[in-house]
Amino acid sequence: MTMGKFLVRRILQGVFVIWGVITVMFGLRAVSPGDPATLMLGEGATQELIEHVREQEGLNEPIYVQYFDYLQGMIVGDFGYSWRSNREVEAMVIERVPATIELAVAATIVAIVIAIPLGVISATRRNESADYGATLFSLLGISTPNFWLGLMLILVLAVWAGIFPNGRRPVGFGQAIMTLVQYGSVYDLLVWLQYITLPALTLGTYFTALITRLTRSGMVDELGKEYVTASQAKGLPSVLVRYKHVLRNTMIPIITVLGLQLGTLLGGAVITETVFNWPGLGLRLVDALGARDWPLMQGIIVFIAIAFVTINIVVDALYNYLNPQVREE
CATH class of the missing domain: 1.10.3720.10 (MetI-like)
Known part of the structure; x- marks a missing residue:
């Protein structure tokens, strides 16, 4: 197997793993107790405002529609907004x-x-x-x-x-x-x-x-x-x-x-x-868990999955280069 074919196969496997992580995270959010709109607005929000947020965020759509919208956003790098701070998730991830x-x-x-x-x-x-x-x-x-x-x-x-x-x-x-x-x-x-x-x-x-x-x-x-x-x-x-x-x-x-x-x-x-109290992704993930800030949690975990898969591909490619027997196998 050539190096090019080896890399293509490993990249495809990595994409499948990342898709699995995204899917699992979305499924956990879907089955978790509590209304996302209520979590975003707080317990004192009126029903009318809650319904408005649900419609604005697409939470009243069927679950498969929400999933494909979420997946599409992930593909183009749009991780959404934090429910707690109303900031872009990708910015909150990158800064940590x-x-x-x-x-x-x-x-x-x-x-x-x-x-x-x-x-x-x-x-x-x-x-x-x-x-x-x-x-x-x-x-x-x-x-x-x-x-x-x-x-x-x-x-x-x-x-x-x-x-x-x-x-x-x-x-x-x-x-x-x-x-x-x-x-x-x-x-x-x-x-x-x-x-x-x-x-x-x-x-x-x-x-x-x-x-x-x-x-x-x-x-x-x-x-x-x-x-x-x-x-x-x-x-x-x-x-x-x-x-x-x-x-x-x-x-x-x-x-x-x-x-x-x-x-x-x-x-x-x-x-x-x-x-x-180290200001990294781990501490931000714990804070997001405490606030049940699902977009931020999803963004951090997906980023970690992407980083892990990327490092694995690079290491496999390096090992493949140093030891050609792996490529032959």
């Missing part, structure tokens, strides 16, 4: 995307910096205390709920020790970089780093444990192959063999998981953003 991307990328960097060296040490020192410690760390990381870890980090490092700040960040990454470029000041960047450290550690813990186990498993498999023995017999230093050859051959599945998990982090940051 940078903060969520910042947190997801920071958590990924934390995971890479900690997990890969830990996995290499665990693989090269099997059945030793370092291996047992890495295994225990992985088990704790996978088992620990994010919300509990976030609360403990706030309590210990922010409240008791006072090392890190507690509260909503006063400056974003983009603003910090602009300040650095325009005025040569690193103050805003340091403030941003202080505020993102605890959320990134919280969100990246599970990811760190997963990559550690994956790195260890891949390294163990590679260390048992003949080319490693041949390289060592030629007198190559163990460090060179370990990091230049063995780790390099282990990176293909790790890169794949990194890409897939980045998409997962975009959607899985809801709890972390809520705990740390």
Whole structure:
């Protein structure tokens, strides 16, 4: 199968997945209790005003007509208006995307910096205390709920020790970089780093444990192959063999998981953003749930689905390019 056919097939599969998410979200809104017009206007609205809004929003149309109108709007990028703030949903989603991307990328960097060296040490020192410690760390990381870890980090490092700040960040990454470029000041960047450290550690813990186990498993498999023995017999230093050859051959599945998990982090940051009051999509989704703001909820979830599918396609294409055997299969 050529790369072009592979991409066309994956894009069609992605479109089908996104359509399924849109359909499920519309179905949930349709079967949820409560009149949308009443939710938009509040309990004190008159019946005449409620009927006017129902007619204006097309809520008195048959359900299939409402579905096709909604689907058509999604196709052209019209996500509707928030029932709570009467703002365009796409604008409310886009303005929160940078903060969520910042947190997801920071958590990924934390995971890479900690997990890969830990996995290499665990693989090269099997059945030793370092291996047992890495295994225990992985088990704790996978088992620990994010919300509990976030609360403990706030309590210990922010409240008791006072090392890190507690509260909503006063400056974003983009603003910090602009300040650095325009005025040569690193103050805003340091403030941003202080505020993102605890959320990134919280969100990246599970990811760190997963990559550690994956790195260890891949390294163990590679260390048992003949080319490693041949390289060592030629007198190559163990460090060179370990990091230049063995780790390099282990990176293909790790890169794949990194890409897939980045998409997962975009959607899985809801709890972390809520705990740390991080102004991203997750916190906005929780607010929309509390207000039963269905257009905003639908817009956020559909956007996350699109981002997740896009990242999956890019990672599959990269893996397909690096490993042509996948394309042949």
